[in-house]
Amino acid sequence: MRRSSGNLGEGTFDGMRDVNDSHRTLDQLIGAARTTFDDGLTAREQAGLVRFEQAVARRTLRSTSRFGVWSLGLVAAGATAAVVLFNRVDSSLTFSVVNGTVSDGGYVRAKAEGGTELQFSDGSSLALDPGTSTRVTDIDAHGSRVLLESGRAHVRVTHRPAAKWTIDAGPYSVQVVGTEFDVRWSGAEEVLDVQMQRGKIIVRGPLASGGGLTMEAGQHLVANVKDGDLFLDAVDFPRRREDSPEPKFVEDPALAPSIAAPATAPAHAARARALAVRGAPSPAVPADISWSKLIAQGNFQAVLADAEQRGLAHTFESASAADLTALADAARYVRRNDVARRALLAERDRFSRSAGAREAAFFLGGVSEDESGVGAAKTALEWYERYLAESPGGTYAAQALGRQMILVHKLRGSAAARPIASEYLERFPSGAYAEPAKKLLHD
Amino acid sequence: MRDVEDGARVIPLPGTVLSESDDATLARALIARDPRAPRVLWQRFAPMVFRMLRRTLGSDHDLDDLAQEVFLCVFEKVRALREPKALKAFVISVTSLTMRHELRRRWVRRWVRLSGKTDAAELEIVTPDTDAREALARFYKILDRVNATDRAAFVLRFMEGLELTEVAAALKLSLATTKRRLARVWARVLLLVERDPVLVHYGPKLVQTTPDGEGERS
Numbered sequence: 001m002r003r004s005s006g007n008l009g010e011g012t013f014d015g016m017r018d019v020n021d022s023h024r025t026l027d028q029l030i031g032a033a034r035t036t037f038d039d040g041l042t043a044r045e046q047a048g049l050v051r052f053e054q055a056v057a058r059r060t061l062r063s064t065s066r067f068g069v070w071s072l073g074l075v076a077a078g079a080t081a082a083v084v085l086f087n088r089v090d091s092s093l094t095f096s097v098v099n100g101t102v103s104d105g106g107y108v109r110a111k112a113e114g115g116t117e118l119q120f121s122d123g124s125s126l127a128l129d130p131g132t133s134t135r136v137t138d139i140d141a142h143g144s145r146v147l148l149e150s151g152r153a154h155v156r157v158t159h160r161p162a163a164k165w166t167i168d169a170g171p172y173s174v175q176v177v178g179t180e181f182d183v184r185w186s187g188a189e190e191v192l193d194v195q196m197q198r199g200k201i202i203v204r205g206p207l208a209s210g211g212g213l214t215m216e217a218g219q220h221l222v223a224n225v226k227d228g229d230l231f232l233d234a235v236d237f238p239r240r241r242e243d244s245p246e247p248k249f250v251e252d253p254a255l256a257p258s259i260a261a262p263a264t265a266p267a268h269a270a271r272a273r274a275l276a277v278r279g280a281p282s283p284a285v286p287a288d289i290s291w292s293k294l295i296a297q298g299n300f301q302a303v304l305a306d307a308e309q310r311g312l313a314h315t316f317e318s319a320s321a322a323d324l325t326a327l328a329d330a331a332r333y334v335r336r337n338d339v340a341r342r343a344l345l346a347e348r349d350r351f352s353r354s355a356g357a358r359e360a361a362f363f364l365g366g367v368s369e370d371e372s373g374v375g376a377a378k379t380a381l382e383w384y385e386r387y388l389a390e391s392p393g394g395t396y397a398a399q400a401l402g403r404q405m406i407l408v409h410k411l412r413g414s415a416a417a418r419p420i421a422s423e424y425l426e427r428f429p430s431g432a433y434a435e436p437a438k439k440l441l442h443d
Numbered sequence: 444m445r446d447v448e449d450g451a452r453v454i455p456l457p458g459t460v461l462s463e464s465d466d467a468t469l470a471r472a473l474i475a476r477d478p479r480a481p482r483v484l485w486q487r488f489a490p491m492v493f494r495m496l497r498r499t500l501g502s503d504h505d506l507d508d509l510a511q512e513v514f515l516c517v518f519e520k521v522r523a524l525r526e527p528k529a530l531k532a533f534v535i536s537v538t539s540l541t542m543r544h545e546l547r548r549r550w551v552r553r554w555v556r557l558s559g560k561t562d563a564a565e566l567e568i569v570t571p572d573t574d575a576r577e578a579l580a581r582f583y584k585i586l587d588r589v590n591a592t593d594r595a596a597f598v599l600r601f602m603e604g605l606e607l608t609e610v611a612a613a614l615k616l617s618l619a620t621t622k623r624r625l626a627r628v629w630a631r632v633l634l635l636v637e638r639d640p641v642l643v644h645y646g647p648k649l650v651q652t653t654p655d656g657e658g659e660r661s
Contacts, residue, residue, distance in 0.1 A: 022633055022636060022637045023633065025636055025642060025643075026629075026632060026633055026636050029578060029579070029582040029636065029642075030601050030602055032575050032578065032579055032582075033498055033579060033582065033583075033602055034498070034602050036575075036579060037494055037497035037498045037501075037602075038494065039490035039491070039493075039494050040490075041489060041490060041493055045489070045493055045506070045507060045510070046489075048485070048489070048507055048510055048511060049482065049485045049486070049489070051507075051511060052481060052485050052511060052514050052515070053481055053482060053485075055511065055515055056481045056515070056518055171478070173478075204478050205478050206478065206479065206482050432486065435490070436490075
């Protein structure tokens with residue numbers, strides 16, 4: 001600490017103790033605070049990165065939209081001048097929505113059943129899966145900017161000179177010239193899935209370079225923001241919507257045998273929950289929306305309210321693995337740790353062989369860490385250790401090992417934590433806990 | 444790219460280049476709205492921001508929201524940064540302002556509800572040493588009695604170890620005012636520690652955890 005007590009004034013001395021004792025006590029209190037509140041981040045704090053990126057994406061989009069309004073004004077003014085001077089008009093595109101609703105702000109919601117389609121006046125179209133939410137944020141003579149809030153869309157853009165189309169999905173933006181592809185964004189999983197059919201696009205966003213990632217016909221991109229994975233499948237994977245049954249998302253890998261993601265990318269297996277097929281929605285869920293979708297929309301309270309209406313005990317005993325996962329997520333997000341813990345324990349108990357059950361151990365660690373006290377810290381540590389034992393190469397292995405290191409350091413001291421720090425650096429040299437691990441080894 | 448299975452390829456993540464860049468490069472990337480930059484900003488500064496917030500406010504659920512405020516503010520205002528090399532100081536400054544705002548907000552909340560419940564009462568401290576835990580809880584209760592600017596200055600100087608000029612810059616105060624405030628807050632906290640019936644007998648036996656984890660009693 002770069003401080004000299006001498007030039008900071010002396011406190012009132014009460015005559016009971018030497019003033020140096022008081023300074024020493026205060027120094028020790030400050031030292032204890034420094035040690036207690038160190039650089040380690042909890043799992044929830046680390047998850048703030050995704051939240052931040054989403055907020056940045058929304059703000060960037062809003063800026064673009066505001067700019068777009070001005071641009072539209074300028075375009076309109078320019079067009080008027082052109083009419084006067086050249087008797088020629090270059091008008092903006094228009095669009096209509098088939099089998100869906102659209103608000104004044106351009107928000108388009110696909111109906112729960114049947115195909116919903118945005119049809120643009122230049123022949124371009126977006127076919128939306130049931131329940132998909134989109135927003136037309138900008139439109140001009142050259143194209144449009146569409147935000148895919150959640151769900152999946154089949155995009156077909158008519159190639160024209162100077163055409164300019166952008167599809168935003170979470171923190172990603174897909175720049176299109178003239179092409180056809182499927183794009184899916186899952187807010188809950190933080191997964192972008194793009195399947196090219198023809199043409200060329202440029203994807204920009206986390207894990208894609210500043211100039212963007214160019215994709216061509218037949219390529220398949222899966223970017224998992226949460227895990228920091230980005231995979232480009234080079235194998236041709238042609239599939240037209242009209243050629244085969246539509247894949248939808250599912251939470252239960254057991255229900256997703258055949259159309260799960262192509263077996264070419266190793267990360268696909270780990271993402272079975274995000275990419276596989278969903279069975280029928282849970283009967284207690286409102287007819288047009290599942291808990292997973294409510295979560296993707298950020299409507300966590302609705303999930304909890306629905307579960308409470310059904311009866312929590314009944315839900316824990318009878319809900320599907322997917323719904324238990326969704327309920328646990330919703331409860332964690334609104335800090336209902338009691339419900340989250342019970343849902344996660346139920347998932348481990350009832351679906352003990354599933355990947356979700358193994359992942360539940362990691363989240364149980366996080367739930368325990370959110371609580372205060374040494375007992376909670378010990379419980380959290382046990383859950384992280386269990387997760388690492390059950391899933392040594394699991395999705396959350398890096399975070400679990402990092403948290404294990406931090407907790408062992410707090411509970412048992414540096415000597416006990418050093419072997420974990422070494423293992424962490426060996427396995428995840430660029431991981432989020434690399435700096436604390438190095439510090440631990442060098443101190 | 445390297446092949447993995449059946450022609451699938453893993454793309455080397457170009458973000459790692461930016462993540463290894465210096466603060467000035469990162470600041471320029473943020474100003475240019477490079478889509479990789481927000482992630483690197485977070486990864487580089489989140490430990491520091493959360494640490495500062497925790498040391499000022501204690502472990503609290505609201506810290507997530509406050510950290511979001513800090514990073515979004517940095518992202519929005521970074522264009523005003525005259526010297527890109529000063530990105531870290533800029534983040535510290537935004538964090539400090541957020542801390543002060545939050546302290547004032549909590550003070551108003553306490554005053555309005557008149558419950559007498561201090562933030563320190565809600566403090567979550569995970570440490571195996573019960574003596575240290577109690578001492579820290581009482582210490583933060585004392586800090587609750589200090590005004591927001593003085594408390595922020597106290598944390599920046601004595602817990603974060605910033606230079607006087609850095610504290611002054613972060614709080615947008617003159618150097619002289621910063622020195623006066625620090626002297627005042629040190630004396631006030633010292634006085635309150637001396638008058639605390641537990642801490643006054645407690646200090647000599649307080650556990651100071653050493654870097655190797657073996658506590659030593661002074």
